[in-house]
Amino acid sequence: MEKFTKGEWNIMPIEHDKEYVRIRGASLGGRFKICNVIDLKVHHDESKWCQYERFESMANAHLIAAAPEIYEFIKSLLEFDMLNDSDTIEAKALLSKARGEQ
Numbered sequence: 735m736e737k738f739t740k741g742e743w744n745i746m747p748i749e750h751d752k753e754y755v756r757i758r759g760a761s762l763g764g765r766f767k768i769c770n771v772i773d774l775k776v777h778h779d780e781s782k783w784c785q786y787e788r789f790e791s792m793a794n795a796h797l798i799a800a801a802p803e804i805y806e807f808i809k810s811l812l813e814f815d816m817l818n819d820s821d822t823i824e825a826k827a828l829l830s831k832a833r834g835e836q
Contacts, residue, residue: 736833739761739768739802740802741759741805742759742761742802743757743759743760745796745799754771755771755773755792757771757795757798769798771791771798773787773792774787801832805832808825809829811825812826
């Protein structure tokens with residue numbers, strides 16, 4: 735049994751008074767907190783460094799928000815026996831890691 739918030743996970747609209755990007759689950763008609771990704775407002779100027787930090791924060795937020803779909807996709811590849819032996823081993827290890835078993 736998987737013990738994590740089921741997808742879909744959403745990136746919430748950015749609130750300019752917050753120093754983070756919010757990722758929330760949308761299952762069962764409620765919004766469950768998944769995580770906050772750091773996005774320091776003191777760094778919101780036009781410098782290259784600040785632009786890169788914002789880009790990196792948003793890239794991390796998108797990866798986290800996509801995690802349930804990625805997990806389910808890998809799981810379906812295993813269920814339908816669509817991988818070769820070495821990929822099957824790697825896919826099982828990744829799902830195990832996602833469940834916190836490693």
